[in-house]
Amino acid sequence: xxxxxxxxxxxxxxxxxxxxxxxxxxxxxxxxxxxxxxxxxxxxxxxxxxxxxxxxxxxxxxxxxxxxxxxxxxxxxxxxxxxxxxxxxxxxxxxxxxxxxxxxxxxxxxxxxxxxxxxxxxxxxxxxxxxxxxxxxxxxxxxxxxxxxxxxxxxxxxxxxxxxxxxxxxxxxxxxxxxxxxxxxxxxxxxxxxxxxxxxxxxxxxxxxxxxxxxxxxxxxxxxxxxxxxxxxxxxxxxxxxxxxxxxxx
Amino acid sequence: xxxxxxxxxxxxxxxxxxxxxxxxxxxxxxxxxxxxxxxxxxxxxxxxxxxxxxxxxxxxxxxxxxxxxxxxxxxxxxxxxxxxxxxxxxxxxxxxxxxxxxxxxxxxxxxxxxxxxxxxxxxxxxxxxxxxxxxxxxxxxxxxxxxxxxxxxxxxxxxxxxxxxxxxxxxxxxxxxxxxxxxxxxxxxxxxxxxxxxxxxxxxxxxxxxxxxxxxxxxxxxxxxxxxxxxxxxxxxxxxxxxxxxxxxxxxxxxxxxxxxxxxxxxxxxxxxxxxxxxxxxxxxxxxxxxxxxxxxxxxxxxxxxxxxxxxxxxxxxxxxxxxxxxxxxxxxxxxxxxxxxxxxxxxxxxxxxxxxxxxxxxxxxxxxxxxxxxxxxxxxxxxxxxxxxxxxxxxxxxxxxxxxxxxxxxxxxxxxxxxxxxxxxxxxxxxxxxxx
Numbered sequence: 001x002x003x004x005x006x007x008x009x010x011x012x013x014x015x016x017x018x019x020x021x022x023x024x025x026x027x028x029x030x031x032x033x034x035x036x037x038x039x040x041x042x043x044x045x046x047x048x049x050x051x052x053x054x055x056x057x058x059x060x061x062x063x064x065x066x067x068x069x070x071x072x073x074x075x076x077x078x079x080x081x082x083x084x085x086x087x088x089x090x091x092x093x094x095x096x097x098x099x100x101x102x103x104x105x106x107x108x109x110x111x112x113x114x115x116x117x118x119x120x121x122x123x124x125x126x127x128x129x130x131x132x133x134x135x136x137x138x139x140x141x142x143x144x145x146x147x148x149x150x151x152x153x154x155x156x157x158x159x160x161x162x163x164x165x166x167x168x169x170x171x172x173x174x175x176x177x178x179x180x181x182x183x184x185x186x187x188x189x190x191x192x193x194x195x196x197x198x199x200x201x202x203x204x205x206x207x208x209x210x211x212x213x214x215x216x217x218x219x220x221x222x223x224x225x226x227x228x229x230x231x232x233x234x235x236x237x238x239x240x241x242x243x244x245x246x247x248x249x250x
Numbered sequence: 251x252x253x254x255x256x257x258x259x260x261x262x263x264x265x266x267x268x269x270x271x272x273x274x275x276x277x278x279x280x281x282x283x284x285x286x287x288x289x290x291x292x293x294x295x296x297x298x299x300x301x302x303x304x305x306x307x308x309x310x311x312x313x314x315x316x317x318x319x320x321x322x323x324x325x326x327x328x329x330x331x332x333x334x335x336x337x338x339x340x341x342x343x344x345x346x347x348x349x350x351x352x353x354x355x356x357x358x359x360x361x362x363x364x365x366x367x368x369x370x371x372x373x374x375x376x377x378x379x380x381x382x383x384x385x386x387x388x389x390x391x392x393x394x395x396x397x398x399x400x401x402x403x404x405x406x407x408x409x410x411x412x413x414x415x416x417x418x419x420x421x422x423x424x425x426x427x428x429x430x431x432x433x434x435x436x437x438x439x440x441x442x443x444x445x446x447x448x449x450x451x452x453x454x455x456x457x458x459x460x461x462x463x464x465x466x467x468x469x470x471x472x473x474x475x476x477x478x479x480x481x482x483x484x485x486x487x488x489x490x491x492x493x494x495x496x497x498x499x500x501x502x503x504x505x506x507x508x509x510x511x512x513x514x515x516x517x518x519x520x521x522x523x524x525x526x527x528x529x530x531x532x533x534x535x536x537x538x539x540x541x542x543x544x545x546x547x548x549x550x551x552x553x554x555x556x557x558x559x560x561x562x563x564x565x566x567x568x569x570x571x572x573x574x575x576x577x578x579x580x581x582x583x584x585x586x587x588x589x590x591x592x593x594x595x596x597x598x599x600x601x602x603x604x605x606x607x608x609x610x611x612x613x614x615x616x617x618x619x620x621x622x623x624x625x626x627x628x629x630x631x632x633x634x635x636x637x638x639x640x641x642x643x644x645x646x647x648x649x650x651x652x653x654x655x656x657x658x659x660x661x662x663x664x665x666x667x668x669x670x671x672x673x674x675x676x677x678x679x680x681x682x683x684x685x686x687x
Contacts, residue, residue, distance in 0.1 A: 101641055
């Protein structure tokens with residue numbers, strides 16, 4: 001589904017990704033871990049199409065199509081979803097209106113009419129229930145005054161509504177208490193299928209207790225320096241990142 | 251001949267058409283003298299530092315239209331809020347159009363300034379209210395000198411006016427260039443409530459300059475909601491001078507939506523003459539090209555326990571320019587005043603300009619006054635967030651701009667008007683979003 005070959009990317013002439021190779025197949029869950037500043041969030045933003053990042057070399061293929069030239073919205077229309085580490089507050093636009101606009105804009109591109117209001121409302125109800133979101137919450141301005149946990153839950157709610165092919169969860173566990181973490185992970189697991197894939201970006205192993213990865217990659221200084229199975233995550237939790245750094249720098 | 255000289259000499263011709271033996275005419279004669287001494291304001295005047303009238307004063311304006319032109323309702327329907335029943339006071343090139351108007355004398359007076367100025371039965375009201383609060387600056391006195399026509403609205407005690415009143419001024423382009431000076435007087439007595447929508451609309455690209463004066467008196471516990479819809483053609487300019495005198499416990503609001511015109515200057519003045527008064531001034535400005543919109547507001551807190559709320563949003567594209575000059579005066583006696591002022595702006599281009607200047611003069615010590623001005627671009631991280639969810643750039647930008655102007659739009663109390671403004675904003679932004687905010 002997603003294939004990244006020798007990806008180099010920079011922001012404001014500062015090189016951040018220095019040759020990433022990654023392949024994610026349908027039905028898989030990949031975790032990307034690594035110390036602060038290793039380039040995890042940059043990788044997520046580059047895949048999602050943030051314009052500030054310059055791809056200098058390499059390619060990102062989605063279903064064998066190079067998406068480098070595509071705008072963020074076009075990538076979204078092709079099924080890429082990024083759950084933000086810091087979701088942006090948009091006062092004046094309710095959660096419902098926002099998601100409605102996102103869904104209908106995507107449908108427009110696909111040549112479909114707007115989703116009938118009845119279907120939309122039912123879907124909103126079902127997905128809100130899945131993530132244990134109060135209905136009142138949906139009429140509030142998007143992310144405005146939301147707690148950290150509410151913001152993250154709202155991200156996964158949008159993911160549930162948009163049903164992406166490839167979901168990238170950037171530090172979704174930060175700011176979540178244990179109950180919220182369970183709800184969010186449970187929601188993600190219910191959305192998992194053999195046709196979609198998930199990339200979980202995290203510092204800590206605790207989220208991976210709930211969303212169990214098929215593969216774990218360690219990103220350090222802009223490169224994937226180690227890959228393994230979920231046991232690698234336990235090892236990192238136990239030993240920290242210093243041994244990885246030592247291995248790389250040796 | 252310069253416009254100033256032309257106006258001064260036109261005054262003699264004007265006197266041939268009106269009753270010169272009246273108290274009102276004494277006021278007019280005094281006014282033309284003041285104007286003759288002062289002339290038009292220039293950028294040297296502190297109040298006009300950022301707005302130059304020079305380019306609009308160069309046209310050879312007709313001061314009195316030579317011929318009358320009729321308009322069919324179906325041709326101008328789009329400029330009215332037409333999906334609800336309203337009273338209408340309509341002028342074509344400065345002349346009253348009975349054909350397009352719907353006035354009344356049933357319990358309330360919704361009619362013409364010319365009759366109020368001439369008929370004896372209105373004499374007392376004119377004596378009590380006419381030109382009592384209009385400023386003595388040169389543009390206001392110029393209007394006073396030529397004051398003859400406009401809207402006259404008198405709402406006696408305890409009347410809830412059941413439908414909005416629309417005041418619409420059309421200019422047809424019959425003249426090569428036309429200057430209009432409408433004069434409105436609105437008196438709302440105790441416990442009465444009225445909603446008014448005002449619009450100036452040019453129908454061609456011939457230059458039009460409107461210098462309008464509106465005096466509004468809100469007596470005890472009166473509620474006045476006034477909406478100004480400014481979406482005129484590219485060669486139409488407007489100087490709007492509005493003065494509101496409020497008595498105790500009255501609630502007045504003025505919303506100004508500025509989406510068009512070449513140059514628009516809004517001089518909006520509130521005087522709080524009583525306790526527990528609430529004054530609201532809100533506006534949304536969305537302009538582009540070389541358009542210019544200047545909001546010059548004043549709220550004068552004279553007595554204790556009153557509030558004022560100002561909230562102006564501006565979105566400026568291309569080479570457009572905006573000015574916000576908001577003055578709040580709190581007199582020594584006006585303790586426990588709450589005065590809020592916000593002016594937030596988004597510049598969409600490197601060549602757009604906004605000059606924003608809050609002026610607070612506070613002489614009381616137990617007050618809450620706040621003001622905040624912001625100037626920024628559209629939030630890039632918000633745009634990326636929206637685009638990453640599949641909302642295209644153009645729609646995402648528009649949605650952010652809608653969201654930006656949302657609190658002002660939300661306080662419009664006439665749903666049909668709110669809907670119309672929402673559509674105008676969408677049109678202005680070149681998009682169609684699937685919901686009303």
